[in-house]
Amino acid sequence: MTASSRHTEMSHPPGDRGGRKQQDIGGRLQFMQLDANSCASIRTLKSLVERELPVGLDKFYAQLRQSPEVKRFFSSEEHIARAKGAQMGHWTNISNGDFGDDYVQKIRTIGTVHARIGLEPQWYIGGYAIILDHLITAAVEQNYGKGGMFSKPAMKTGDFAKALASLVKAVMLDMDLAISVYIDEAEIAKKRLRRRRSSPSADWYAAVSARPWPRSLPRM
Ligand code: HEM
Numbered sequence: 096m097t098a099s100s101r102h103t104e105m106s107h108p109p110g111d112r113g114g115r116k117q118q119d120i121g122g123r124l125q126f127m128q129l130d131a132n133s134c135a136s137i138r139t140l141k142s143l144v145e146r147e148l149p150v151g152l153d154k155f156y157a158q159l160r161q162s163p164e165v166k167r168f169f170s171s172e173e174h175i176a177r178a179k180g181a182q183m184g185h186w187t188n189i190s191n192g193d194f195g196d197d198y199v200q201k202i203r204t205i206g207t208v209h210a211r212i213g214l215e216p217q218w219y220i221g222g223y224a225i226i227l228d229h230l231i232t233a234a235v236e237q238n239y240g241k242g243g244m245f246s247k248p249a250m251k252t253g254d255f256a257k258a259l260a261s262l263v264k265a266v267m268l269d270m271d272l273a274i275s276v277y278i279d280e281a282e283i284a285k286k287r288l289r290r291r292r293s294s295p296s297a298d299w300y301a302a303v304s305a306r307p308w309p310r311s312l313p314r315m
Contacts, residue, residue: 120199123268124194124268127264127267127268128264129194129264129268132257133257133261134192134193134194134261135192136192137189137191137192137262138191139258140190140230140258140262141190143230143234144262145190146233147230147233147234148183148190148226148230149183150229151225151228151230152226154225154229155222155225155226156175159175159222160175164218165214165218168214181205184201185205188201189265194265199272202269202272202273202276203272203276205276206272206273206275206276206277206280207276209277210276210277216270216273219270219274220270223266223269227263227266230262231259231263234258238250238255
């Protein structure tokens with residue numbers, strides 16, 4: 096099945112709580128002009144992504160280890176290794192230009208996990224900035240070689256530009272979807288608050304929902 100044939104409205108995973116906004120992947124892809132050609136274009140960078148993603152992730156996690164605000168989310172190096180492994184798995188879909196159901200379920204889980212631990216979008220977006228920095232730099236170096244822009248490129252400039260631009264669009268889609276989950280979670284928390292106004296725990300929920308993003312919301 097092609098990616099585009101599965102660009103339908105996302106299905107809610109089992110156990111998903113009601114009331115969430117439908118995430119119209121097809122509409123998003125269409126608006127950002129990430130079409131079948133763009134997805135094919137992303138695939139031309141697949142081997143580069145496979146080779147360079149671990150290096151980009153190492154740079155990201157090196158930065159994370161130096162930043163107490165985000166290092167605190169990890170209990171050990173093994174914990175970091177697990178998150179890194181999960182991130183690599185998610186990138187398989189991205190570098191395949193595959194934004195079908197499997198991809199959507201994964202990004203939904205990522206958003207939910209991040210929202211539950213209280214990771215603000217600032218850090219998620221910042222993390223992506225480091226990863227993308229590495230991937231783009233590595234791709235330009237690979238295409239134009241050490242001789243810079245004047246040596247013979249491996250891919251035609253137009254094709255290469257399209258591939259890079261499509262990859263950036265894919266990352267933006269990813270951020271949009273993950274952050275939409277945060278917004279959904281915040282709405283769910285507000286609804287819970289309304290329902291529980293009369294209960295003794297209402298004050299606690301009021302304190303949590305008054306903050307800009309859901310932080311460490313418990314499973315209900
Ligand atoms: C400073 C930024 C970030 C922090 C602190 C962070 C933190 C975490 C933590 C603590 C987990 C749970 C790991 C576990 O217990 O197994 C996690 C899961 C995950 N994160 Fe992040 N993350 C960040 C950025 C990102 C970015 C940029 C991506 C890009 C795709 C990403 C993708 C994932 C994935 C795929 C999972 C696994 C979700 C699952 O359970 O299936 N994270 N993250």
